[in-house]
Amino acid sequence: MxxxxxxxxxxxxxxxxxxxxxxxxxxxxxxxxxxxxxxxxxxxxxxxxxxxxxxxxxxxxxxxxxxxxxxxxxxxxxxDAMARMGIVSAKVDSLGYKMSFDLRDGKGTVIVNTSLVDPGDFSLAIKEMQLVVERGFSVGGMIAVAQGGTRLGNIVIPEDEMCIGTVCSVTLNGIFQKEGIPVVSRFGGLLEIKDRKPVRFVNMIEYRGSTLDPMEVFIRADMTRVRNAVLRGSGIVCASFREVPSAAVEQIRHVEKVMKVHGLGGILAIGRPSQPLFDVPVSEGYSGLVVLGGLNPIAAVREAGIRVSMQSLSGLLDFSRLVPVQKCLKRNMNDQTTAHW
Amino acid sequence: MxxxxxxxxxxxxxxxxxxxxxxxxxxxxxxxxxxxxxxxxxxxxxxxxxxxxxxxxxxxxxxxxxxxxxxxxxxxxxxDAMARMGIVSAKVDSLGYKMSFDLRDGKGTVIVNTSLVDPGDFSLAIKEMQLVVERGFSVGGMIAVAQGGTRLGNIVIPEDEMCIGTVCSVTLNGIFQKEGIPVVSRFGGLLEIKDRKPVRFVNMIEYRGSTLDPMEVFIRADMTRVRNAVLRGSGIVCASFREVPSAAVEQIRHVEKVMKVHGLGGILAIGRPSQPLFDVPVSEGYSGLVVLGGLNPIAAVREAGIRVSMQSLSGLLDFSRLVPVQKCLKRNMNDQTTAHW
Missing domain, CATH: 1.10.10.10 (Winged helix-like DNA-binding domain superfamily/Winged helix DNA-binding domain)
Structure with a gap:
C-alpha cells in the first residue's frame, strides 16, 4: 500500500x-x-x-x-482532528491499559493531569486544593509537585513555573480493568451540588463525540463552581459518567476500600442494576458509576483567580512521586526555607 | 399514564x-x-x-x-440534562423550521445569537466585528443592536448593557430547508486558517453528543484566534460541518448568491459528492458543507479584551431589525449625538 x-x-x-x-x-x-x-x-x-x-x-x-x-x-x-475524533475515549482506554498501579502493594504508575502555576502562587493554590480534597470532591488526596526545569513523568517543566500533578479519574478505569472489571466511559459532565449533595448533571459532552476532554473544556470555559460547592455546599463540579457490569458492583465496593488505604478515591455514586443514576439511563445489566473529576482541585484554583494552565490525561507517573496534599505545603515550605539559607 | x-x-x-x-x-x-x-x-x-x-x-x-x-x-x-442531550441538534432543527425568512423578498425572521457588552465598549466592539465581517469570517454583515431596557426578540436587555444580535449560522439550515434542501448538522469545530486559507479542523464536538453549543464553548474556553486570522491571516475560527445531498449543491450555489443580496453569507466550502472535505468523510451521496460560526465577530471582541457575555441560538428576530455592521456605528454615533443635545 x-x-x-x-x-x-x-x-x-x-x-x-x-x-x-x-x-x-x-x-x-x-x-x-x-x-x-x-x-x-x-x-x-x-x-x-x-x-x-x-x-x-x-x-x-x-x-x-x-x-x-x-x-x-x-x-x-x-x-488530523478527524483521526483524533473520540480521541478522549481512545486515550482513556489506552492509558488505563498501560498504567501499572498494583492495589496490593500500592506500587506502579497512575494517570495524571498536570497543571502549571507561578511559583509565587503555589502555596495559595495548594491551600485551595486542600479544601477541595477535604470536602471529598477530588480523586483522593495525593498530588505530585515538580519545580521548574525538572521533569514530571514525560513533562518538562518550564523554568519559571511549578507543576502540580493530580490523579486523573481515568486511573480508576485502569485499576478496575486490572481486577477484570470492564469500564465504559460515557460522558464528562457538570454535576450540580446542593446542600452538600449531588443533585443532577446540568451539562454533558460525550467522550466519543469530542476531540477534547470535556472536563478540561468546562473548566477553561469557567463553567465550574467548585469553590462554591466547597465553601457553601452548593455549586457545580466536574464528574464523569461510566458504566460497569452490575455483577461487579460488590467487587468495586471492595476495591474502593483498598484504594482509600493508598489515598485514592473519587467514586461519588454507583447505581442500581439497569437503573438510571441521576436520571441517566444505563444499558441492561450495567450500573452507572459517577466519578469525580481529577481536575476539580485545579478548577477551584482557577476560580480563586490564580492563573493556572492545565493539561488533562498528560501521561503516566510513578505513584511513589505522589504525596498527600496536606504534607505538600509543609514540605515545600521546608524546601523554601532551605533555599533561603 | x-x-x-x-x-x-x-x-x-x-x-x-x-x-x-x-x-x-x-x-x-x-x-x-x-x-x-x-x-x-x-x-x-x-x-x-x-x-x-x-x-x-x-x-x-x-x-x-x-x-x-x-x-x-x-x-x-x-x-434534566439527559433530556437535553443533543439539545443543540434538536434546537437547531426546531429553530430552522420555525424561522420564516423568505429569500425572494428578504422578509421574515432569522435565527440570532445575542451578546451583551458595556455601552462604553460598544464602538470598540463594533469596530472589531466590522474587521471580521470584512475578512469574510462571519455569517454575512448584518447585525441588530438594542439599548438596555429594551427588547431584542424575546430577550429583555438589562438596563446597563447593550445587546448585539448576530445572525446564527443555523439560519442557513432554515433557508435551505425552505428550498427543500435537507441539512444534517454534524459538529461544531475550530478551523485553522493559514495564509488566509482554511486548512483543517483542529478540534471538534459533535452536536448530537453535547448539551452545549460547541462554538459557544470554544469561545468561552478562549480557544479561538479570530483576531489573528483577521489581522495576520493565520488563526483559528469557529466553523461547523454539515452534510447536504450532493444533488442539491448547484441549487445551494444559487441560493448563496441570493443570500448575498440580502447581506447574508457564511458558506466557506462545499465538498465534492461523497468525498471528504478537510479530511472529514461524508455519507455516500452527500457533500460536506462548512459554514462559518455566527459568533466569530463576537469571539474577536472577546479576544480584544472586551468583556462580552454571549448566548448562541437565542431565538428568532425579524430581519428588518438588522442593519449592515458598517452603518451601525454611524447610526449609534448619531444616536449619541442626539442624546447629547
Whole structure:
C-alpha cells in the first residue's frame, strides 16, 4: 500500500511524541509497523530530514537518534482532528491499559493531569486544593509537585513555573480493568451540588463525540463552581459518567476500600442494576458509576483567580512521586526555607 | 399514564419559557398536550401555584396568565440534562423550521445569537466585528443592536448593557430547508486558517453528543484566534460541518448568491459528492458543507479584551431589525449625538 507523504510524516511525529525519548530510525520503523504503517528505514530517514527542516524534530546524537521539538508537539496536537475524533475515549482506554498501579502493594504508575502555576502562587493554590480534597470532591488526596526545569513523568517543566500533578479519574478505569472489571466511559459532565449533595448533571459532552476532554473544556470555559460547592455546599463540579457490569458492583465496593488505604478515591455514586443514576439511563445489566473529576482541585484554583494552565490525561507517573496534599505545603515550605539559607 | 410531579413542573416551565409571553392555564394545557404531556387544567393550576412559591413563575394578570421569571429560566436551563442531550441538534432543527425568512423578498425572521457588552465598549466592539465581517469570517454583515431596557426578540436587555444580535449560522439550515434542501448538522469545530486559507479542523464536538453549543464553548474556553486570522491571516475560527445531498449543491450555489443580496453569507466550502472535505468523510451521496460560526465577530471582541457575555441560538428576530455592521456605528454615533443635545 502506498502511504501518503503527510500521513507518513504525521505517523513518525506521533511515534516520537509518544516515546518521550529520542529514537533512532530503526526503532521508529518497528514502532510504525506496530501502528500498521510499513515504511523502509531509508524512507523514514528521508522523512526525518524533512521534519528536521520544518523544525518538528531534531537530532540529539547519532547514537540516540532524534527527538520531537516543542513545535513538533504542537503539530501533533493539531494534525488530523478527524483521526483524533473520540480521541478522549481512545486515550482513556489506552492509558488505563498501560498504567501499572498494583492495589496490593500500592506500587506502579497512575494517570495524571498536570497543571502549571507561578511559583509565587503555589502555596495559595495548594491551600485551595486542600479544601477541595477535604470536602471529598477530588480523586483522593495525593498530588505530585515538580519545580521548574525538572521533569514530571514525560513533562518538562518550564523554568519559571511549578507543576502540580493530580490523579486523573481515568486511573480508576485502569485499576478496575486490572481486577477484570470492564469500564465504559460515557460522558464528562457538570454535576450540580446542593446542600452538600449531588443533585443532577446540568451539562454533558460525550467522550466519543469530542476531540477534547470535556472536563478540561468546562473548566477553561469557567463553567465550574467548585469553590462554591466547597465553601457553601452548593455549586457545580466536574464528574464523569461510566458504566460497569452490575455483577461487579460488590467487587468495586471492595476495591474502593483498598484504594482509600493508598489515598485514592473519587467514586461519588454507583447505581442500581439497569437503573438510571441521576436520571441517566444505563444499558441492561450495567450500573452507572459517577466519578469525580481529577481536575476539580485545579478548577477551584482557577476560580480563586490564580492563573493556572492545565493539561488533562498528560501521561503516566510513578505513584511513589505522589504525596498527600496536606504534607505538600509543609514540605515545600521546608524546601523554601532551605533555599533561603 | 401517571406523570411525575417534577416532570410536570419541568414541562410547564418549558412551555412558559418557549412562549416568550404570559400564558393562562388553558393555553398551557394545550401546549403540554402537543408535547405529549396530558394534564388536567386543575392539575396545571396546582403546579403553577407550586412554581410561584419556588419563584419560578409569577402571575402577570388574571387575564393574561403567568410568565416565567429569571429564576425559572435558570431552572429550565439546568433541568434534566439527559433530556437535553443533543439539545443543540434538536434546537437547531426546531429553530430552522420555525424561522420564516423568505429569500425572494428578504422578509421574515432569522435565527440570532445575542451578546451583551458595556455601552462604553460598544464602538470598540463594533469596530472589531466590522474587521471580521470584512475578512469574510462571519455569517454575512448584518447585525441588530438594542439599548438596555429594551427588547431584542424575546430577550429583555438589562438596563446597563447593550445587546448585539448576530445572525446564527443555523439560519442557513432554515433557508435551505425552505428550498427543500435537507441539512444534517454534524459538529461544531475550530478551523485553522493559514495564509488566509482554511486548512483543517483542529478540534471538534459533535452536536448530537453535547448539551452545549460547541462554538459557544470554544469561545468561552478562549480557544479561538479570530483576531489573528483577521489581522495576520493565520488563526483559528469557529466553523461547523454539515452534510447536504450532493444533488442539491448547484441549487445551494444559487441560493448563496441570493443570500448575498440580502447581506447574508457564511458558506466557506462545499465538498465534492461523497468525498471528504478537510479530511472529514461524508455519507455516500452527500457533500460536506462548512459554514462559518455566527459568533466569530463576537469571539474577536472577546479576544480584544472586551468583556462580552454571549448566548448562541437565542431565538428568532425579524430581519428588518438588522442593519449592515458598517452603518451601525454611524447610526449609534448619531444616536449619541442626539442624546447629547
Amino acid at each position: 502506498k502511504i501518503r507523504s503527510d500521513t507518513a510524516k504525521a505517523s513518525i511525529l506521533r511515534v516520537l511524541n509518544e516515546s518521550g525519548k529520542p529514537l533512532g530510525a530503526s526503532h521508529i520503523v518497528s514502532a510504525l509497523l506496530s501502528m500498521g504503517v510499513d515504511l523502509q528505514p531509508r524512507t523514514v530517514r528521508h522523512y526525518l530530514l524533512k521534519l528536521d527542516g520544518l523544525g518538528y524534530t531534531k537530532l540529539v546524537s547519532r547514537r540516540s537518534g532524534r527527538e520531537i521539538t516543542e513545535r513538533g508537539r504542537e503539530e501533533v496536537s493539531r494534525t | 401517571k406523570i411525575r410531579s417534577d416532570t410536570a413542573k419541568a414541562s410547564i416551565l418549558r412551555v412558559l419559557n418557549e412562549s416568550g409571553k404570559p400564558l393562562g392555564a388553558s393555553h398551557i394545557v394545550s401546549a403540554l398536550l402537543s408535547m405529549g404531556v396530558d394534564l388536567q387544567p386543575r392539575t396545571v393550576r396546582h403546579y403553577l401555584l407550586k412554581l410561584d412559591g419556588l419563584g419560578y413563575t409569577k402571575l402577570v394578570s388574571r387575564r393574561s396568565g403567568r410568565e416565567i421569571t429569571e429564576r425559572g429560566r435558570e431552572e429550565v436551563s439546568r433541568t
